[in-house]
Amino acid sequence: MVDAFLLALSPYLLLITLAGVCLGIFWGAMPGLSTTMAMMLLIGLSVGMKQDVALAFMLGVYTGSTFGGAISAVLINIPGTPDSVPTMIEGHALAQRGEGGQALGLSITASFLGNWVGILLLVACMPVILAIALQFRSWEMFLLAVIGISICGSMTSGTMPLKGWMTGWLGMLVAFVGYDAIHGVSRFTYDVPALYDGISYVAILIGMFGLAEIMKVLPQREQAPMPENVGRAIPSVGLLIRNMPAALRSGLLGTVIGAIPGAGANIAAFLSYDVGRRRAKPEERAKWGKGSYQGIVCAEVANNANIGGSMLPTLTLGIPGSAPAAALMAALQLKNVVLGPTINVDHPGLIQFIYALLVVANFLMFGAALALIKPCVKLFSLPRGLLMTLIIPICIIGAYAVRTNMFDVWIMVVGGFLGYAFYMFKFPAAPVVLGVILAPLADENLRRALLLFENNGLVYFAKQYVGHVLVLIIAFVFIEGFLRGRRNRKLAMAAAADAA
């Protein structure tokens, strides 16, 4: 652990992490630029970096960007990232009363604490989850992949889980193109040489989360309003201590939600905000929606604790806890680092290095956030037409750099149109990420497991107790999702009948 910290604190990596944190804060603060988009673009761009540099930069961006959304939420009433909507509701009301600096200071302190809760729970839970994960064999790994994709589908498409599952399944179909890993049979390639190695998931993800986002946001004509007078941002330790029970509860909630595949910072922030409102004392509850400091604490602690939580399944099971964590996993795969139960054996010291980077990035985020608020305010006055246009060449470089192939750039363009179509038809895009990343794992392990069952008979299958529990979880996810979807469809029909 000491070695990991010494490496993370080496001047070069410290500088890289700081650069990542600063870029992340700017990125998150800009309305329309999400954490997921930043991380997806970085997969391709990390190709030219060494593994430790890529990790330091990406974790820096992840940490900085998750906080950055709060700046525009408080100052211009536009959430920089979707998870900062609760902060916007409370923080902007405070800014209008001239308490913007205090609200931002509290956001910074709450984010710092949230990161700590996430990191500590990650460190505490990692050995337990790894010990359990080591017992998993082919059948269990296949079921885990299916659980990851189906839970992600459920979580990303709240009123209609079916649509989330469908996009997850479509992502799997994309990943099947190319040579299969067991027999070397080419699947769905139609003698097109560029398809023999499969469709680059990096290009698809950059298209769906980068180009599609640009296609949505760049043509919009309205410009963000000028910020409220912020004053000085004061880190509000006293306010945070007064709201400590809410902060700890939100940290725990954010970490647990982060560990659920597909449930990211958005759900963490909203759920924690809602729970906080229900549990607040009557005099405090009266302030919610009109400028409550406790509301900011709940949202900011939860969405930052989510980072540590999302790392838990990503590192131990190879199942990404959120879309940005999936991007980190994909970037590591390009460096031949396969995350999963044997990570400690295959890559000794990597987990400790990630812990160290998360801690370092958190400290840097605290300092950089205080220093960068004023420059961020200047950045808001830059036109969207300028900023979003300049991201287009980054999308192209990201898609091209992985395999130095123009075909992948075309895949990115197709991914952009596909992402826009998903948006138009109200399908969530995040399950595609889990689908394309987990399909090879599911494919190989299902076939290995079936071969084992064929050779060992039904009695052997009946003894797969962990597998049976996982099958029950899958059944629960689907039944709950179907019931939720049916209920919402009936509500929509009733509303339509009323309209008639």
Next chain:
Amino acid sequence: MASDEAADGANRVLSEDANAGLATPIMDLVAAGIIAAISIWIAIESLRLPSPGGVFTAPGLLPFLTAASLLIMTLILGYGALARRRAMPRALDRFEVPADFARSMTLGVIVAVYVAAMQFIPINFGFHIGSLHFVIGSFETVSVVAITGLLRLYWRAALWACLAVAVVWIAFLSVVFRMIFITPLP
């Protein structure tokens, strides 16, 4: 008003993607139709794949299962959309496109033309400044033209300003990726 916002925020708890959910019935029907066609195609192609080691290790096994279950999901989506369509006045069941749809599609087409130009216009020359070797390829030249045009279209600044920003930005990206990260560019 503010309390309404707070309550609205709380109601969005269960969805990570606020946009995802029910579309109008006609749009869900179209989506179900397109995805059903894809899943039938993949299912048939999966069955046509060779299976050297028997059914249980067949390369087409999981693609077939995925496509078949996707087909079932499209049927459920389509059935639900039809039920909603019957309960809804026809005037409300519209094919809704986002407000800036035409501008978004135009942007997508411009990016496609930009990529095509990069692929089919071969440019590659280098020069030295001191001991440093600089390369100017298709990426640099086509990008400067394309980004200048896009900036003029969406940023609406003076042409010289758009050109200056494009040149500085592309030169920065080129130096960072070609010389620092040693990443080849188109």
